[in-house]
Amino acid sequence: MVSRVIPVDPFDLVIFGGTGDLARRKILPGLYLRFLSGQMPEDAAIIAAARSDHDDDAYRAIIRKAIDEFVAKDKRDAKSIDAFLSRLSYVQVDAMGEGGWKELAGKIRKGMVHAFYFSVGPSLFGALAERLHKHKIADRKSRVVVEKPFGKDLASAQELNATLAQHFREEQIYRIDHYLGKETVQNLMAVRFGNMLFEPLWNAQYVDHIQITVAETVGVGGRGAYYDNSGAMRDMVQNHLMQLLCLIAMEPPNAFEPNAVRDEKLKVIRALDPVEPKDIVRGQYGPTGDEPGYIEDSENPESRTESYIALKLGISNWRWKGTPFYLRTGKKLKARASEIAVVFKDPPHSIFGEQEGRKGNVLVIRLQPNEGMNLRVTIKEPGPGGMRLIEVPLDMSFAEALGADAEDVPDAYERLIMDVIRGNQTLFMRGDEVEAAWAWTDPLIEGWQGAGTKPATYDAGSSGPEDALALMHRDGRRWREIAV
Known part of the structure; x- marks a missing residue:
């Protein structure tokens, strides 16, 4: 299999x-890799602008070090x-x-795509646009x-959208969420809408429930003060997990x-049911040995901000009514892992009777690490002695299936920046989508802030608060193990 590289204009x-930091860690290294692959045309130009004083050579030295x-x-x-x-x-x-704007204007060439x-x-978006x-x-x-955060609530998101709309039309604005640039996320759409095998089963009649997990092993570290004004709900659920939910639940376009x-x-977001307080679990990681806990990292002894959150959601439409969606994300958990698990219902009648250990069909889409897909199916255990059933995976990791080509799959920022140059907004968020997500999120945040509840403490390196296990157990279900 050979990856095709199509040069942009x-x-x-x-x-x-x-x-x-973002430019040095992601944007410029990603652009270098696109250049290396042959996707960047000969007369492409990259112009960095910032307030610090550098000449071209000094800046190139900074980026050379970043590439290294x-x-x-x-x-x-x-x-x-x-x-x-x-x-x-x-x-x-x-x-x-x-200062500097005339010099910048002199570098912009006619006849090129301008991005x-x-x-x-976000506080600088309006000034830059003007x-x-x-x-x-x-x-x-x-x-x-524009990078997230796209506001901190509905009012600020509306204000930000209005600021951008003063100078740019919606079709000119690319709100970037790097999760949507991941190869496996896009493969989710290919699996759903490109294969007759799955789409007829993708509904409440056949799906028992869906789990979406984004687990991190790192704490808030040096960004504690910023994070304490955000929390897992604003930082992860309202954007990253919401986007994954939309892709897994949406109707075929x-x-x-x-x-x-x-x-x-957008239809998925607008169909989300309000969430009851009993269906929300919030947590903060505690100290472990010499490692500080969230309270120390945030430098706020009275902090009520969550570093972990788990939710049970419902979608009121014909496809998903009655099928629960369980979302969880957190810092300082036992492994770094992001996945979507579609858990199918058991057959209505088992001709083999009840057998211990049988778990049913699960389609797992792994976003990180080891991107790939895994479908668990039931087979007969080899050997004599009757019909004993076991579960085995049909496993496809990109590294194994694509071989050397997997190494050339562009990362999220590489892909998304090239989509900007192409003028393709498919993997970018639209203004009304952002506002709809905040309109659903705001009442949840206001609810626990009004109640004054403090997040439960959980051990660093664990799977999160015990209450999150109960969230699933009371429904007769279990979270999947968080593992690499």
């Missing part, structure tokens, strides 16, 4: 916040790195003032990429086209 990509640090050794070719760095230039720009990546805090138009750098064909896909995702 010539472009000027301006990265505001070009000296920041964040790109695998076997991908670091000295000649290719030099050629890539020659595409980079730097402009010192004052986002809130007038502007706002790798900065000055891009004031200095005639952006036009009606330009594209602008009429075409694999941006607005058709996003229309169906």
Whole structure:
């Protein structure tokens, strides 16, 4: 199997916040890998803009170091790195003032795709958008990429969307969620809508329940003060997990086209039932040995912010009414793992009787690590002695199935940035989708804030609070093991 690399059109990509952590860790290393693969055309240009004082050579030295640090050794070719760095230039720009904007305007070439990546805090979006138009750098064909958080509640999301809408049309705005760029997430749509095998079974008649898990082993660390104003609900559920839920639950769009896909995702969000307080579990990781707990990391002894959350959701539509969706995410858990598990119902009658250990069919989509899919099926245990049933996996990891080609699969940022250049918004969030997600999320947050409840403490390296186990047990179900 050979991966096809389709070059994009010539472009000027301006990265505001070009000296920041995201630019050094993800954006520039990802662009280098796209250059290495042959996807970047000869006359593409990357212009970094930030407030610090650098010339082109100094900035290129920063990115050379970033490539050495964040790109695998076997991908670091000295000649290719030099050629890539020659595409980079730097402009010192004052986002809130007038400094540097004329110099930036002079670097933008006519006849190119023009994309502007706002790798900065949302408070600067309006100022950047205003000055891009004031200095005639952006036009009606330009594209602008914005990073989450897309607000902290419905009111701030509406304000942010309104700010962007003053200068850009919705079809110019690319709200990036890197989870949607993962290969397995996109394969979820291929599995659902490209195979007759699954789609007829993808409903409440055949699916017992669905689990979505995003577990992390790290704590909040140096971002404790920021995280304490956010929490797992705002930081993960409202965007990443919500997007996974939409893709697993949405109706087939009429075409694999941006607005058709996003229309169906929006319908899922609007069909979500309100969540009862008994169906929400919140937790904070405690200290372990010399490792601080959440309270210490957040530097807030009175913190009531959750580093873990588990929810039971319902969707009121014909496809999913009666099928529960269980979502959980947390910091300092026992393993780093992200997966979606579709647990199918048992046959209505077993001709083999009740056999201990039999578990039924489960389709597991692994997002990280070891991206791939696993379908658990029932077979007869080999050997004499009667009909004994066992569960075995039909397993497909991308690394094994694609061999060497798996190494060339672009990561999320690589894919999404190239989609921006192509003008393909399918994997980006639309403004009304963001607002609908906040409209569902806000009452949940207001509910526990009004009640003044404190999250339960859980051990670092565990699967989360004990109450989260009870959330499933009372329904006669169990969480899947969190494992690599």
